[in-house]
Amino acid sequence: xxYELGLSNExxxxxxxHACEHFxxxxxxxxxxxxxxxxxVVDADGRIYIRNWQGGILSGGFEKTPKPIFTEGKNQxxxxxxxxxxxxxxPLLSSLLRRMPELETLEIVKLxxxxxxxxxxxRCIMGESPLVQGYFVLAGMNSAGLSFGGGxxxxxxxxxxxxxxxxxxxxxDLKRFGALQSSRTFLRHRxxxxxxxxxxxxxxxxxxQTGRQLRTSPLYDRLDAQGARWMEKHGFERPKYFVPPGKDxxxxxxxxxxxxxxxxxxxxxxVKCCKExxxxxxxxxxxxxxxTSTGDQALEILQYLFSNDLxxxxxxxxxxxxxxxxxxxxxDCSIARLNKRSFFMISPTDQQVHCWAWLKKHMxxxxxxxxxxxxxxxxxxxxxxxxxxxxxxxxxxxxMTPDHFPSLFCKEMSVGYANGIRVMSMTxxxxxxxxxYIPIEYALHVYNEVMSxxxxxxxxxxxxxxxxxxxxxxxxxxxxxxxxxxxxxLECGRESRVKLEKGMDFIGREALLQQKQNGVYKRLTMxxxxxxxxxxxxxxxxGEPIYRNGQYAGKTTSSAYSYTLERHVCLGFVHNFxxxxxxxxxxxxxxxxxxxxxxxxxxxxxxxxxxxxPVASLFTHRRRKDDMELSxxxxx
Numbered sequence: 001x002x003y004e005l006g007l008s009n010e011x012x013x014x015x016x017x018h019a020c021e022h023f024x025x026x027x028x029x030x031x032x033x034x035x036x037x038x039x040x041v042v043d044a045d046g047r048i049y050i051r052n053w054q055g056g057i058l059s060g061g062f063e064k065t066p067k068p069i070f071t072e073g074k075n076q077x078x079x080x081x082x083x084x085x086x087x088x089x090x091p092l093l094s095s096l097l098r099r100m101p102e103l104e105t106l107e108i109v110k111l112x113x114x115x116x117x118x119x120x121x122x123r124c125i126m127g128e129s130p131l132v133q134g135y136f137v138l139a140g141m142n143s144a145g146l147s148f149g150g151g152x153x154x155x156x157x158x159x160x161x162x163x164x165x166x167x168x169x170x171x172x173d174l175k176r177f178g179a180l181q182s183s184r185t186f187l188r189h190r191x192x193x194x195x196x197x198x199x200x201x202x203x204x205x206x207x208x209q210t211g212r213q214l215r216t217s218p219l220y221d222r223l224d225a226q227g228a229r230w231m232e233k234h235g236f237e238r239p240k241y242f243v244p245p246g247k248d249x250x251x252x253x254x255x256x257x258x259x260x261x262x263x264x265x266x267x268x269x270x271v272k273c274c275k276e277x278x279x280x281x282x283x284x285x286x287x288x289x290x291x292t293s294t295g296d297q298a299l300e301i302l303q304y305l306f307s308n309d310l311x312x313x314x315x316x317x318x319x320x321x322x323x324x325x326x327x328x329x330x331x332d333c334s335i336a337r338l339n340k341r342s343f344f345m346i347s348p349t350d351q352q353v354h355c356w357a358w359l360k361k362h363m364x365x366x367x368x369x370x371x372x373x374x375x376x377x378x379x380x381x382x383x384x385x386x387x388x389x390x391x392x393x394x395x396x397x398x399x400m401t402p403d404h405f406p407s408l409f410c411k412e413m414s415v416g417y418a419n420g421i422r423v424m425s426m427t428x429x430x431x432x433x434x435x436x437y438i439p440i441e442y443a444l445h446v447y448n449e450v451m452s453x454x455x456x457x458x459x460x461x462x463x464x465x466x467x468x469x470x471x472x473x474x475x476x477x478x479x480x481x482x483x484x485x486x487x488x489x490l491e492c493g494r495e496s497r498v499k500l501e502k503g504m505d506f507i508g509r510e511a512l513l514q515q516k517q518n519g520v521y522k523r524l525t526m527x528x529x530x531x532x533x534x535x536x537x538x539x540x541x542x543g544e545p546i547y548r549n550g551q552y553a554g555k556t557t558s559s560a561y562s563y564t565l566e567r568h569v570c571l572g573f574v575h576n577f578x579x580x581x582x583x584x585x586x587x588x589x590x591x592x593x594x595x596x597x598x599x600x601x602x603x604x605x606x607x608x609x610x611x612x613x614p615v616a617s618l619f620t621h622r623r624r625k626d627d628m629e630l631s632x633x634x635x636x
Contacts, residue, residue, distance in 0.1 A: 002117075002125070002139035003182075013129045014179045017140035018187035020195055021067040021082060022116035023089045024060025025096070026053055026109040046095030047199040057103060061092040062143070066195040068188045069115060082113040116143045118191040120181050120211065122198065124148060126156050127174040130357035136160055137174050142198065164324065168484040175354040180235045186211045203256040204541040205240075207231050217284040217379055218443040226461055229263075233349045236285035239463035241266045258538050258602075263465065264561070270466035271563045274431055277458035278385035280450060281467055283428075287347040287355060288375045288437070290338075294368040298341055301363055306335070307489060307512075309502040314339055317408040317424060320497055322358060323508030327488040327515060331355045332479040336410035336424060344410070344422065344437075348479045362507070378422070379443035381436040382467070383450065387457035388433035392423070394453050400434070416449035418442035429467060430474035430614075472569050473562035475526045475614035481542065482524060482557045482571050490515050491573070492524035493612060519586035522554065522573040527599060527608040529568040534561065538602045539568065546572050547605065548595040553577065556599065565615070570599055570608070 006013035033055025040051040048061035067088065086093075089111060097104055119125055119140040129135040138156050141148060152172075155165035170176065181187070189210040207230075213220075215236040224230075227243040241263050273279045291298045302310050308320035314337050322331040331354070333347040347355050352375060359371055383392065389400045395415045398404075405411065407425050415421045415436065422437035438446050451459060477483050477492055489498045490512060498512060529540070540559040545552055556572035574592055576585040592612055598605040 002137060006129075006137075009132060009135070011131050013131055013135060013137075014177065014182040015125060015137055015139060015174065016177050016181040016187060017117045017119050017125065018068060018184070018191040019070045019115040019117050020191055021069055021085070021088075021113055022060065022143060023063075023085070023092070024058055024112050024114075025089070025093070026058055026112065027056040027103070028107040028109060029055030030057070030106065041099075043095060043099050044199045044201075046092075046099055047196075048092050048095045048099070050096065050100065056109070057100075057106065059092075059096050061095065062195050062198045063088070063092060064196045066192055068191055071184050071188045082115070084111045084113055086111065118142050118194045120177070120187065120190045120194065121208075122194050123172055124152060125174050125177075126152055126169065126172045127159060130175050130353050133361070142194070164326075164485065168486050170480060170484055173354065175357055176234075176350060178234065178353045180214060181211075186214070203258060204539075205231070206256060211235075213237060215285070217282050218440050219282050219284075219379065219447050222444070222447065223282060223461060228461070228463065231464065233285055234352060236349055238285050238349075239282060239461070241270060241463040241465050242461045244269075258541070260535055260539065267463075267465045267469060268563050270460070270462035271469050273458065273460050274384045274429070274462060274466060274470060275564070276386070277460075278383060278387040278391055278433070278454055279460055279462035279466070280447070280454075281382040281384065281462050281464070283380040283382050283435075283467075284378070284443075285349040286375070286380055287349060287352040288373070288378055288380075289345040289347070289355070289359070290342065290370075290372045290374050291345065291359075292342040292370045292372075293366075294341065296341070297364075297366055297369040298343060301369065302335070302343060303502065303504050304506050305359070305362055307498045307506055307508060309499040310335060310337065310343070311502075312337055315410050317410055317426060319408075321489070322355075323488070323506070323512075324485055325508060325511060326486070327490075327508040327511035328485040329479065329483045329487055329489075330358050330485055332483060334426070336422070338410070350480060377440060378437040379440050379446075381438065381447065381450065382427055382429075382433065383436060384427045384429060384431050384433040384462070384470075386432055387454075387459075390457055391450060391454045391459065392434055395449055396423075415446050418446050421446065428476070429470040430476065431470060468560045469563060472558065472560040472571065473564055473615070475571070475611070477524060477571060478558050487524075488512060488515060488520070491520045491522055519588070521584045521587060522575050523587045523589075523592055523612070524557075525572060525574045525592055526611040526614065527556070527570040527572065527597060528562075528565060528611065529570070529599060530607040530609060532568055532601075532606045534568070537604070537606075540570050540599060540601050542570075544570065544572075545600040546574060547598040547600065548574065550598075551577070551579070553595075553597075574610070 002015045003017055006015040034052040038052040042049045048059055050057060050059045117140050122142055125140040126138045138152055155169055158165045193208060193210045212232060220237060223239055228239040229241055229243060230237045231240045270279060299311060305322050306320045307323050308318050310318055312318055317334055317336045319334050321329050324330050331347055331351055333345050336344040338344050393400045396413050405425050410422060410424045413421050413423050420439055424435040426435055427433040489495060542556055542558050544556045546554045554573045554575045556570040559570040562569045574587060576587045576591055578585055589612055592610055597608045597610050599608050
């Protein structure tokens, strides 16, 4: 009922889930009745589960062709009158008899048909509504309510009592969704894909196939025609990489593996172009807000909400984040000061709802203070590479060298025929180049001009896989993977983004002062794999155990292949567990540096070098130390 209850509020709340018919079989007791402690059996290949029921068998499953129901809404009569459907259940029954042939002689009590709700991403929904304070949700258990009930109930109770759960539950947070995922047509189609996936092997970086092309950049058709292969983030289509002419597209899409993927050489060529020439990446999916005021209200509230000092000259860009009372990251972003009373904020794609809710929760009701979501107003092009300055100079007839356009600077310029382009001297990769925030009506024109002028400089399109490789080799973390609400700036080496003495208090300051005095109990560390064979060995993707001197010390949170280092790079948190008690102890730089490390990939340990700072030689352009883009973490 969560979907209907949410919409029935005076201020409707979007809770995206949809019901399917779920079938399970009940039998009489076996000749020797099953005991209450009989383990549950899950046969993923057969798509079934089997458990004890009063000495007999309860067996259901998740068929490949589910039957969505209640698309037009629920009513009690329909729920009570759901009918048996033996023809539909037959594939699951066949799997059950193949697994347990002796069951063929058992007497069947009944075939139960009941509604079960599923969510668009196979994970349950919990947390507080972004619109109505105090409206908490726990729903969409994807037929795993008994398994997850204890933990989910605990964390929701903590959330309700204390204002936050004791563990990071971002992947379950209601605010990971927006209203765009609440279309009944979208939900009906998506759950038909989700339900079978519960039993399927999901390889790294797989993508849903239903509910696609929901949010697209104005350049989508142009990029698609040039070979773009797409991934989806918060409903937004983003290019993964671009398939060159002559490549077998079907084979590429079907070659899903835990080993070296077929797109390896494609991404390698895109990274090389970013390093040696110039590439364009459409990054329009980034969340974008404008905060303005008639007086100093905007600056004052932002100084309170963000850890860095935003009282900077007009045109400067500040990397910062919003922290909670515990000092953990609620948001990670870059903010450009457009004028004395106006700020432009750029955040990860999937933080659109969460970030908006956090800002609205803490901003005063002041008619002189305006928060506007302008994500849809701007197309974002990332111009990466040493020749980016040449392309932009030709198009703007303005000097773009560091002397005229310093690092981390924002300026409105003309590009081609288009005015009002917000050009920023940063690329989120540590490579030279510029971000262009373009009013959407000018997007196609600016893109065409960039590609036309850039031909002489070897320009090409690139995707997010190349961006990921460039970023991780510079030790740029990812919000939602490496950073979360329980991660503080001091734990990931980002003290430079915190100004404890900026002249006013900010949320999380007291927690950081205490942590600075007491020390940190985990530290984000960069690992470069030494003896890993990229062609033959299983790849690290994330979640691999980290061993220090043979003892478990944490797990990886993200990884990618560095084409520059010709090694895999993993990021992960190192802990200092006491050998006697297992309790966590303070982690120092010396503790990190004195250890010998291994990364366990599917049971095989690979030696790794640990680093607390990026490899300096990877930064191809030198600027003032305090301006260098040492860690910029916009999304995964």
